[in-house]
Amino acid sequence: MYITETHSQVRDMTRQFANEVIRPVAEELDREERFPAEIYSQMAELGLFGISVPEAMGGPGFDTVTYALVMEELSRGYASVADQCGLVELISTLLCRHGTEAQRARHLPDILAAKTRVAYCITEPEAGTDVSGIRTEAVRDGDGWILNGGKIWIHNAPVADLGFVLARTDRAAGHRGMSIFIVDFHAKGVSRGPKEHKMGQRASQVGPVSFDDVRLPAAALLGTEGRGFHMMMSVLDKGRVGIGALAVGITQAGLEAAVDYAQQRRQFGKAISEFQGVQWLIADIAKDVEAARLLVHQAAFKIDSGADATRFCSMAKCFAGDAAVARTADAVQVFGGSGYIRGFEVERLYRDAKICQIYEGTNQIQRMIIARELLAKGAAA
Known part of the structure; x- marks a missing residue:
């Protein structure tokens, strides 16, 4: 009842892609726990990343119903592949809503093209469902920040180039004392633990990441300081x-x-x-x-x-x-x-x-x- 002709066209295109490209290798990807970069490159060419990113920002500009249809069809092929689509959708939505023009120009094109691999970094040993328990902290250092702490069970952590990291910037302010930082995962002080071997969705790469005195420029702050929890x-x-x-x-x-x-x-x-x-x-x-x-x-x-x-x-x-x-x-x-x-x-x-x-x-x-x-x-x- 919510499906238009455009919705049907995108759904059918995604279904064909899932049938021809994803399903034939799903068993192999599950067995080998392999990150299928070649599939993600093809999805990027079809416009299946950042589905709701406005056309003015380089995306296809589709709605949330389209996103749901794409996710179902990709998952029908293999859930791990759909999970990557979902991850990019969340990150691109954060950038579109809260990023500066410079941040969007720098990061969005390569994220949507599957050239930059991203991670959404919230969960910690003491902060799963209760996000208020996060201990990762960013402290001001001149015009920039110094980031310390660690995250666990982070999707794409073993392969990511860029992390969107929720950190505490004011210990006394509770939920209002958290901010989001865009962190280069190849920077000095960023280290990754071993990849987790999971029960299911085994081609989704999941693991821990640690930050040890990681220096961040002022431009690494996404959105307004202290609004990170609400943005996430x-x-x-x-x-x-x-x-x-x-x-x-x-x-x-x-x-x-x-x-x-x-x-x-x-x-x-x-x-x-x-x-x-x-x-x-x-x-x-x-x-x-x-x-x-x-x-x-x-x-x-x-x-x-x-x-x-x-x-x-x-x-x-x-x-x-x-x-x-x-x-x-x-x-x-x-x-x-x-x-x-x-x-x-x-x-x-x-x-x-x-x-x-x-x-x-x-x-x-x-x-x-x-x-x-x-x-x-x-x-x-």
């Missing part, structure tokens, strides 16, 4: 739409695999698709993927229309993430023992789905946000 949080509604769409893509891939296998696999002299128990598994996957998709599209439309979207974004992310875990488990069940074996797509989909309940705010936190919004603003539709 301001892009999370869109981020949750992206993860919701990614989860839908995983579940859709599971549905397609389950339907195909059920029609091919024969037991007791007939296809297992003729057994009611298998039909119910397939029906449950189908109804939840459709419901999740509609929630994601509604949330995206709310953002695009300028409405208060926070509750809808949390609902979409929470429902879609939970559905991805539950329904890829059903897809594995349709496959039986084969679904438990590496090399079968549904086995990977089940592993890839789990993180959708954790990153971009755990689903427990999403439920808290939904309840808080309802109690503060009412439950009227």
Whole structure:
């Protein structure tokens, strides 16, 4: 109900790319945990990075609904690839909203062209869901800053060229004492720990990064000093739409695999698709993927229309993430023992789905946000 002809064209183009380029290598990327730079270069040529960056700033200028459609189709190919698209979307949104003209001119073109690899650096050992616990600190040094601290579980940290780092600039000011800095990851004092070996989405490079007396120029500050927490949080509604769409893509891939296998696999002299128990598994996957998709599209439309979207974004992310875990488990069940074996797509989909309940705010936190919004603003539709 929110889909225009332009939306359909972008979706179809992305689906073709996923089918022809991503899906054939998804199993290999998962097995080898490899960063597929060649795929990201092709995505950049197609305009699939920075989807909502205005044309005047070098982007395609699409809306959030388009972003959701692209994320679903990329994830249907392989979730790790979609995750890279989502990361660039958040970073480019920060730059477009809060960057100076000089910062945008310096960084945006190469980020959108997949020439500069970026990282979104918030999480620390004592600051996961509770961002107020961050200890990474930037202290003024003349016209610039000196950055010290460390981050963990940072997407792209092992391969990044540039990090957007949330650091404390005023210990006494709480959330109002945090700022964002654009940090050259090749600078003196920046070091990276070993790459993490994850349960799923294994081609997404994740690891720790440390800052030891890293000197930053004044131009490294993004936006207003002391507003970093609010700036980071301001892009999370869109981020949750992206993860919701990614989860839908995983579940859709599971549905397609389950339907195909059920029609091919024969037991007791007939296809297992003729057994009611298998039909119910397939029906449950189908109804939840459709419901999740509609929630994601509604949330995206709310953002695009300028409405208060926070509750809808949390609902979409929470429902879609939970559905991805539950329904890829059903897809594995349709496959039986084969679904438990590496090399079968549904086995990977089940592993890839789990993180959708954790990153971009755990689903427990999403439920808290939904309840808080309802109690503060009412439950009227």
